[in-house]
Amino acid sequence: VNYPGNVKKNYQKEITYGNRGMTLESMINEANDYYLKEDIAVIYKKPTPIGIAKVDYSNMKITDAYFKEPSTLDYNGLYKGCYIEFDAKETNSKTAFPLQNIHKHQLDHMHRVLNHQGICFLIISINNEYYVLPGLKLLEFISTTTRKSIPYEYIKQNGYEIKYNYLRGLDYIPLLKRMDDRL
């Protein structure tokens, strides 16, 4: 994982994996806050996985710790009794989404979630547009190609575009109906 050196002040408030994901993350957080407030869905960002090496017990401060690689996706929760899990991914490329952004463990996890009838997807930010890409479409793409990135056109054709709304944030829940008959 490549952490840019110039995002120090972001870490003061909350950890983000580089500044790329930040705007996307805050737009998703806005939507999740809206869902909670309006009692539409219950979806949280999981805490960043951190390994702790040293704790100062006099004041319960952690003085030595490190980032761990996530084996699941960043967000999960429930909507209409259904299990929801997704990750937010941003790319600067205008033509394709690089697959190196997704770890092998995370792909295995997506397989499992889908097998157990969970609703699993990515929210991809590309070309200043935002797409829900169903987990099934992602796994299908990977299983039928050796390409190292997903073309923008594939995302456009197989994903559902989310429009940012200043009251509701990146309101992705309505699009999930198109992915699952239960919703």
Add this chain to the structure above:
Amino acid sequence: VNYPGNVKKNYQKEITYGNRGMTLESMINEANDYYLKEDIAVIYKKPTPIGIAKVDYSNMKITDAYFKEPSTLDYNGLYKGCYIEFDAKETNSKTAFPLQNIHKHQLDHMHRVLNHQGICFLIISINNEYYVLPGLKLLEFISTTTRKSIPYEYIKQNGYEIKYNYLRGLDYIPLLKRMDDRL
């Protein structure tokens, strides 16, 4: 939160909230590993919520951080398409489970999960026995009393005892069928 000072070496591997919860946690982890391996359910412990104050970017080490109060429960995932969320709680008292072990935010969260048709419960270790206490039974108890602890008898009558199994750990999944018709 009271962190005993003599558990330093536990922190080398993985953070635990004091050594009380440790045995219970490892027995639950065994069950979750078994469920993953046998493809029965997909349930993970969430990372401990940590606030990060300082990062050394030369080696990506976290040099200053602190424990945050959790607003959700520690474990979640899915089983047969249903959303599962629970917390593991241990008490040394033989007569009652102290409610101060559960934060207000967590109770609010349990309410929401149940309203959205999630399956929500506690796994309580008391008197060397282990019980699944349904969230609804917990919330009912709290709403009808001003007591600061749940009597052992209430847990026995309204919960389901889990027996530890050396192959499957604290195999709680079969007991959930009694809590929900969908399972």
